[in-house]
Amino acid sequence: MQGTVYHLNKADIRQSKIVNTDISETLAAGEILLSIDKFALTANNITYAATGDIIGYWQFYPAPAPWGIVPVWGFATVIxxxxxxxxxxxxxxGFLPFASHITMRPGKIKPGSFIDAAEHRAKLPPIYNDYLRLAPDTPANTRAEDIQMLFQPLFATSFLLHDFFMGENCFGAKNIILGSASSKTAMGLARLFARYASPDRTVIGLTSTGNKAFVKGLGDYDQTLGYDEISALPTDTPSLYIDMSGNAQVKRALHTHLGDAMVYSCAVGISHWDQFEEPGDMPGAKPAFFFAPDHALRRRQDWGGQVLQQKIGTELIDWAKEGMSWLEVRPTHGMENAAQIFADIRDGKANPQIGHVISLDA
Ligand SMILES: NC(=O)c1ccc[n+]([C@@H]2O[C@H](COP(=O)([O-])OP(=O)(O)OC[C@H]3O[C@@H](n4cnc5c(N)ncnc54)[C@H](OP(=O)(O)O)[C@@H]3O)[C@@H](O)[C@H]2O)c1
Structure with a gap:
């Protein structure tokens, strides 16, 4: 059987190639072969590639050097x-490769889930090794599946960020500034801050000029500012910055403007991979990286994995019901077109209203 896989050069994620492969249907005892039905692509997949070596995302689906395979979130069928x-x-x-097929070795098999117990994944964060089994009689609901792929992994981070900052009373900040306010991760976090609003807190969405009207229209941010309006922020109000995509210029401008009023600075992702640099010395709090799987591990210990997933799922379903009318899901077919979508997101050309859902014809 023929398959296809997207390879990125680990040292330069501008370079890629599409590889056609022979898929062996001969499995070792304990293995399953999956055909990947569809998956989502967002800026988060760019962070996976940009931090592939640092965080270990290249280790999930090894490829011959210098190539790596970007992980994606999606649905697959056991063939x-x-x-x-x-x-x-x-x-x-669950977590899948940017490819048409994958072989897994299920472990901890339960009625609703299993993990991929392949040896090379054993030391990777458990949140990525869990797979949700769909009951055979689950009615087809394309919109629900699209929302799950596009939002669930990101909203899990929104939920964990909200949980973390509420647990810390936002480090005393009154102004909560969300960078890349048009990203799904930031929108989910803004929705949670709006749902659990407090008169003590003002949530400010910081975004590019072109996305300002869209962010404002969401209605979840108390204020919306463009990256060129940072100087309008008050310097006498304790402020928290949650930086979704690692634009170093924006971070420096904010820290310089706010100075000691910046009481906490949180780095969440680096999908602005080409504009990322080590922050070095800046006024205000030293930026700290938030790695969602670490906080998830803490909450799995406190509540159990199932309760954590239920809490995240309930909040996401509420958001989907209350207000995702702005979302336009755009299906893309075939590897060549999928590679182009990845390149557009990598190059900052993606429209935040569009949710890209990919299916590959091997
Ligand atoms: N640490 C973690 O565990 C974790 C987990 C989930 C997500 N994240 C991070 O959260 C960030 C957002 O991810 P997402 O999937 O939610 O994004 P998304 O929905 O695809 O958002 C796209 C938006 O992000 C901004 N953006 C990101 N990369 C850009 C680039 N290279 N050039 C220009 N604009 C760019 C733009 O917003 P503006 O115009 O508003 O700037 C753009 O509209 C990513 O960096 C992701 O890695 C981190």
């Missing part, structure tokens, strides 16, 4: 199984 307890035809949701 062959040599594993007791998992049958061909079953569908699942």
């Amino acid at each position: 062959a199984s040599a594993c007791d307890g998992i049958k061909a035809g079953e569908r699942l949701y």
Whole structure:
């Protein structure tokens, strides 16, 4: 059987190639072969590539040097199984490679989930090794599946960020500034701050000029500012900056303007990979990286994984019901077109209203 996979040069994510592969249907005992039905692409996948070596994202789906395979979130169907307890035809949701097929070795098999127990994944954050099994009688709901792929991994981070900052009373900040306010991760966080609003806090969305009207229209930010309006922020109000995409110029401008009023500075992602640099010395609090899987691990210990997933799921469903009318899901077919979408997001050409959902014809 023929398959296809997207390879990125780990040292330069501008370079890529599409590789056609022979997919072996001969499985070792305990393995399953999956055909990847569809997956989402967002700026978060660019961070996976940009931090592939530092955080370890290249290790999930090894490829011959200098190439790496970017992980994505999506749905897949089991097309062959040599594993007791998992049958061909079953569908699942989780972390997958940017490819048409994948072989896994299920472990900890439960009615609703399993993990990929492949040896090379054992030391990677557990949140990425969990797969959700879809019951065979689950009615097809394309919109729900699209929202799950596009938002669930990002909203999990929004939820964990909100949980972390509420636990810390926002480090005393009154102004909560969300950078890349048009990103799904920031929008989810803004929605949670709006849902659990306090008169003590003002949530400010900071975005590029072109996305300002869109961010304002969401209605979840108390104020919306363009990156060229940083000087309008008050310097006498304790402020927290949550930087979604690592634009070093914006970060420096904010720290310089706010000075000691910057009581906490949080780095969440570096999808602005080409504008990322080590912050060095800047006025105000020293930036600290927020790695969602670490905080998730803490909450899994406190609440258990299932309760954590339920809490995240309930909040996301509420958001989807209350207000995602702005979302335009755009399906893309085939590897060549998928590679182009990835390049557009990498180059900062993506429209935040569009949710890209990819399906590959091997
Ligand atoms: N640390 C973690 O565990 C974790 C988990 C989830 C997500 N994240 C991070 O959160 C960030 C947002 O991800 P997402 O998937 O939510 O994004 P998304 O929905 O695809 O958002 C796209 C928006 O992000 C900004 N942006 C990001 N990269 C850009 C680039 N290279 N050039 C220009 N604009 C860019 C732009 O917003 P503006 O115009 O508003 O700036 C753009 O409209 C990513 O950096 C991601 O890695 C981190």
